[in-house]
Amino acid sequence: MGKVLSLVVFWPTLGAALLALLPREHVAGIRRTALAFSLVPLALSLWVLARFAPVPDFQFTHRLAWIPAWGASYRVAVDGVSLFLVLLTTVLTPVVVLASWGDVHRRVKEFFVFLLVLETGMLGTFLATDLLLFYVFWEIMLVPMYFLIGVWGGPRRIYAAVKFVLFTLVGSLLMLVAILYCAWRVRAETGALGFGYEQFLGLHFTLREQLFLFAAFALAFAIKVPLFPLHTWLPDAHVEAPTGGSVILAGVLLKMGTYGFLRFALPLFPAAVGLAAPWLVAAAVVGVVYGALVATVQPDLKKLVAYSSVSHLGFVVLGIFALTPVAAAGSLYQMLNHGLSTGALFLLVGMIYERRHTRQIAAFGGLWGVMPRFSVCLLLAMLASVGLPGLNGFVGEFLILCGSFGTWPWPTVVATSGVVLGALYLLWMYQRVVFGPVVHAENRALADLSRRELAVLVPVLALCLAMGLFPTPFLARMQPSLDRILARVAHASTTVVATAEPR
Amino acid sequence: MTAAAAFATNWQVALPALVVAATAGLAMVVDLVLTDPDRDALAVLGIAGCVAAIGAAVALWLHDGDPAGFGNTLRADRYALFFTVVIAAASALTLLMSVDFLRQNALPAGEYYTLVLLSTSGMMFLAGANDLIVVFLGIEIMSVAVYVLAGMLRSERRSNEAALKYFLLGAFATGFLLYGIAFFYGATGSTRLDVITTALARDGLGPFTLLGIALVLVGLGFKVALIPFHVWTPDVYEGAPTAVTAFMAVGVKAAAFAALVRVFLAGLGGAAAAWTGLLWALAALTMTVGNVTAVTQRNVKRMLAYSSIAHAGYALVGVVAAPATAGLAASAGASGGAAVLFYLAVYAVMNLGAFAVVVALGRRGEPNEDLRDWAGVGFRHPVLGLAMAVFMLSLAGIPPTAGFAGKLYLFGAAVDAGDVGLAVVGVLNSLVSVYYYFGVLVQMYMVDGSRRIDPPATRPWVLATILVTLALTVLLGVFPASTMELARVSFQSLR
Numbered sequence: 001m002g003k004v005l006s007l008v009v010f011w012p013t014l015g016a017a018l019l020a021l022l023p024r025e026h027v028a029g030i031r032r033t034a035l036a037f038s039l040v041p042l043a044l045s046l047w048v049l050a051r052f053a054p055v056p057d058f059q060f061t062h063r064l065a066w067i068p069a070w071g072a073s074y075r076v077a078v079d080g081v082s083l084f085l086v087l088l089t090t091v092l093t094p095v096v097v098l099a100s101w102g103d104v105h106r107r108v109k110e111f112f113v114f115l116l117v118l119e120t121g122m123l124g125t126f127l128a129t130d131l132l133l134f135y136v137f138w139e140i141m142l143v144p145m146y147f148l149i150g151v152w153g154g155p156r157r158i159y160a161a162v163k164f165v166l167f168t169l170v171g172s173l174l175m176l177v178a179i180l181y182c183a184w185r186v187r188a189e190t191g192a193l194g195f196g197y198e199q200f201l202g203l204h205f206t207l208r209e210q211l212f213l214f215a216a217f218a219l220a221f222a223i224k225v226p227l228f229p230l231h232t233w234l235p236d237a238h239v240e241a242p243t244g245g246s247v248i249l250a251g252v253l254l255k256m257g258t259y260g261f262l263r264f265a266l267p268l269f270p271a272a273v274g275l276a277a278p279w280l281v282a283a284a285v286v287g288v289v290y291g292a293l294v295a296t297v298q299p300d301l302k303k304l305v306a307y308s309s310v311s312h313l314g315f316v317v318l319g320i321f322a323l324t325p326v327a328a329a330g331s332l333y334q335m336l337n338h339g340l341s342t343g344a345l346f347l348l349v350g351m352i353y354e355r356r357h358t359r360q361i362a363a364f365g366g367l368w369g370v371m372p373r374f375s376v377c378l379l380l381a382m383l384a385s386v387g388l389p390g391l392n393g394f395v396g397e398f399l400i401l402c403g404s405f406g407t408w409p410w411p412t413v414v415a416t417s418g419v420v421l422g423a424l425y426l427l428w429m430y431q432r433v434v435f436g437p438v439v440h441a442e443n444r445a446l447a448d449l450s451r452r453e454l455a456v457l458v459p460v461l462a463l464c465l466a467m468g469l470f471p472t473p474f475l476a477r478m479q480p481s482l483d484r485i486l487a488r489v490a491h492a493s494t495t496v497v498a499t500a501e502p503r
Numbered sequence: 504m505t506a507a508a509a510f511a512t513n514w515q516v517a518l519p520a521l522v523v524a525a526t527a528g529l530a531m532v533v534d535l536v537l538t539d540p541d542r543d544a545l546a547v548l549g550i551a552g553c554v555a556a557i558g559a560a561v562a563l564w565l566h567d568g569d570p571a572g573f574g575n576t577l578r579a580d581r582y583a584l585f586f587t588v589v590i591a592a593a594s595a596l597t598l599l600m601s602v603d604f605l606r607q608n609a610l611p612a613g614e615y616y617t618l619v620l621l622s623t624s625g626m627m628f629l630a631g632a633n634d635l636i637v638v639f640l641g642i643e644i645m646s647v648a649v650y651v652l653a654g655m656l657r658s659e660r661r662s663n664e665a666a667l668k669y670f671l672l673g674a675f676a677t678g679f680l681l682y683g684i685a686f687f688y689g690a691t692g693s694t695r696l697d698v699i700t701t702a703l704a705r706d707g708l709g710p711f712t713l714l715g716i717a718l719v720l721v722g723l724g725f726k727v728a729l730i731p732f733h734v735w736t737p738d739v740y741e742g743a744p745t746a747v748t749a750f751m752a753v754g755v756k757a758a759a760f761a762a763l764v765r766v767f768l769a770g771l772g773g774a775a776a777a778w779t780g781l782l783w784a785l786a787a788l789t790m791t792v793g794n795v796t797a798v799t800q801r802n803v804k805r806m807l808a809y810s811s812i813a814h815a816g817y818a819l820v821g822v823v824a825a826p827a828t829a830g831l832a833a834s835a836g837a838s839g840g841a842a843v844l845f846y847l848a849v850y851a852v853m854n855l856g857a858f859a860v861v862v863a864l865g866r867r868g869e870p871n872e873d874l875r876d877w878a879g880v881g882f883r884h885p886v887l888g889l890a891m892a893v894f895m896l897s898l899a900g901i902p903p904t905a906g907f908a909g910k911l912y913l914f915g916a917a918v919d920a921g922d923v924g925l926a927v928v929g930v931l932n933s934l935v936s937v938y939y940y941f942g943v944l945v946q947m948y949m950v951d952g953s954r955r956i957d958p959p960a961t962r963p964w965v966l967a968t969i970l971v972t973l974a975l976t977v978l979l980g981v982f983p984a985s986t987m988e989l990a991r992v993s994f995q996s997l998r
Binding site for chain 1: 896901903915931938944982983984987
């Protein structure tokens with residue numbers, strides 16, 4: 001049983017290796033093989049979900065020796081924070097594989113090879129409980145995503161791909177130095193080097209050290225989120241990436257940043273959190289409003305969805321640094337929501353782009369009559385993103401705003417305007433695309449969604465609905481692990497105050 | 504016993520180098536009787552010689568006898584044996600990739616293989632040199648052969664320029680080295696490193712010793728291409744035949760580093776305070792200038808030349824960190840010196856692989872070294888593309904490749920030495936390097952070129968080189984532990 005997580009992590013790579021050996025011309029077989037291989041981690045992770053106990057600790061631990069002299073080991077485990085992010089990854093990957101049957105026609109084999117390697121990177125990042133291993137997976141993600149954008153992307157794909165890599169690396173390389181520093185602190189305190197998460201949790205840093213280390217970790221995560229003003233790589237990457245790349249990027253990769261804050265930056269450097277929180281909250285709130293305002297004026301559908309991500313992820317960061325159980329649960333919930341609803345939006349934009357080869361909002365109008373199934377799906381995805389009660393977005397945003405108001409009253413009030421603006425730009429977009437008369441002749445003959453496309457969208461939208469109606473099973477499994485992290489931060493802030501006062 | 508016989512006791516310490524030198528002699532003779540115009544048999548002979556040298560090194564390692572030979576001027580300690588194996592492996596891979604290259608460019612094979620082997624024996628002497636005179640001899644044996652190799656493409660102006668430039672500047676640098684040795688002799692009464700160590704501990708640092716340190720650093724810094732002693736590197740690397748460039752970038756650099764590390768950490772370790780600041784600055788400068796200049800290069804060989812300068816800077820990080828981490832070498836952790844050893848082994852593998860891909864993509868009179876020629880190569884030649892991608896990722900230090908493990912070891916040592924600043928300079932340089940290494944990926948996979956290059960299809964030798972280096976690059980990256988341990992044990996034997 002202990003090895004199931006390793007199987008989840010490495011199964012996609014096995015699939016990628018097998019795909020690489022298939023003949024290039026056999027496109028249909030390659031597509032089916034990729035889908036089959038991406039469904040196995042989903043099944044395995046559902047099995048993990050069924051066996052998961054709602055306790056704070058890591059479960060399903062699998063450990064192997066890796067670099068003994070350095071105290072670095074291969075160690076994967078799951079807890080309430082990572083459980084649903086793993087599921088998000090294993091759900092979205094087959095969805096993306098199936099969606100890419102329609103829009104990837106060139107170098108099909110390589111596309112799925114990179115996609116499956118990327119899945120290994122993402123799952124490993126969520127599951128690693130050794131920081132060196134975490135870092136390795138974190139960087140492994142970069143390469144396939146770089147290729148997905150750079151090879152299968154739009155006209156400015158090379159610029160976008162290089163920008164994506166360089167931005168991400170700036171932060172992560174400094175994080176590597178911080179990880180090394182912590183490992184050497186482990187040796188100073190225990191006598192032997194170590195990279196284990198629990199070993200790092202046991203370290204005693206001075207406040208000054210914590211601030212520097214927190215800054216190094218936070219930079220890496222803030223770029224990935226992306227937090228205003230470090231977000232400029234995101235619109236480029238999203239607009240140029242192929243649909244599948246955008247879905248994975250928005251659905252999972254952006255969560256790496258917020259996951260990193262929750263998993264590492266908060267519990268490892270709790271004393272620094274209190275000092276840094278106002279700045280991060282300010283950046284988050286500016287991002288919420290700025291992202292929403294910029295999204296409002298976008299003429300391009302994909303850019304609109306990209307900027308809405310900046311806005312939504314701002315909420316998540318606000319909720320994390322509110323440091324209350326309710327807001328933290330809301331943030332984690334909102335990470336999943338954003339993955340599903342924005343994923344669905346990108347999929348829908350991709351589907352309409354395949355038909356019309358344009359993403360300009362002005363090129364559409366009146367689709368309700370032409371493509372009813374598409375219009376209904378877009379309606380659901382859009383309302384989930386807006387945060388309509390009954391859909392998942394509402395639960396997340398509501399919990400974040402409730403939980404944050406006590407800690408950050410004014411920032412929360414400002415962030416609430418982001419909800420209003422979100423409704424504005426999404427509804428206005430919907431109105432211009434779907435309602436009204438058909439003004440362009442090309443739109444009259446558009447084919448509605450095929451069965452394959454419905455098979456792509458229905459699971460995602462069904463999850464949006466289920467998470468909106470029945471949040472408790474999800475929250476109950478998250479909360480114990482989140483509470484443990486918050487307890488560490490609360491404990492540290494009281495002890496720092498206690499030790500700081502005599503000076 | 505006569506004095507000469509006493510001097511030659513424990514002559515086995517020179518065994519690996521002697522095996523290679525004997526193979527070189529044999530190659531010259533066999534060259535005369537061979538009728539095959541390509542002389543493939545000589546390559547096999549040379550590779551066999553390198554493998555035999557590795558065998559001799561392993562035997563010496565396992566035997567674990569007295570490492571001092573020839574009056575302790577040459578040592579076969581595990582440190583030297585580690586480098587012997589790296590150098591022999593690098594030479595064997597160079598010979599392997601040269602077969603197709605020589606045939607394609609119609610180069611005189613007999614001379615070529617002999618010179619590579621002679622140079623290799625010089626490198627091995629350099630790895631074990633415990634006396635500054637032996638350092639000098641090793642450098643000369645190594646370099647004279649490489650001067651000739653660099654100019655082997657006689658009909659090409661760039662190759663002639665490379666040979667002349669390397670020879671003139673190399674002779675000049677050797678002058679500095681000799682001058683430095685003279686100062687050491689004057690100040691301490693000996694050129695043997697252990698005697699110098701004792702003398703320094705007794706008398707302290709005088710002005711002549713400091714001058715000696717500076718001049719020896721210039722001489723060795725030239726061979727490993729540290730900034731500002733690097734100006735020859737881009738032209739020579741670009742002009743020399745590609746297989747020779749690979750040999751220079753890997754073998755010459757590793758051997759010269761072996762000497763540099765021994766001179767500074769074993770010979771002058773007691774005076775570390777006098778030189779760490781200087782080497783810190785050289786490391787930071789070499790990394791930064793090498794990487795920043797590489798960004799603008801459009802010729803792959805030239806880009807790899809600047810990249811090799813930058814990598815010398817990375818390796819120097821370990822040398823700077825070594826004195827502070829020396830006491831920790833026995834315990835688990837990153838000793839700076841061991842990190843240098845590990846890094847040079849990793850660098851040899853991945854860099855040889857990258858040059859082998861350059862060889863594989865060229866053809867006679869059409870070297871295809873311009874980056875623009877590489878457009879679309881990744882999909883048209885999947886194996887070459889994948890291999891080059893892995894080598895580029897490894898040189899950039901992206902996990903899970905060997906280059907990441909190597910840099911981790913080096914920067915970990917810097918953190919260990921309490922020098923987080925140098926580690927930060929190192930990682931920021933890695934960031935710059937990502938731009939140009941990934942630039943190769945951009946060309947290979949993301950750009951559709953107007954010109955299709957069309958390398959010859961069947962080239963089993965160079966393909967074998969690529970596959971071996973590719974496998975090693977991945978293996979050393981995913982499972983670095985055992986090789987790291989070997990590097991640590993090897994470095995511990997240095998004294």
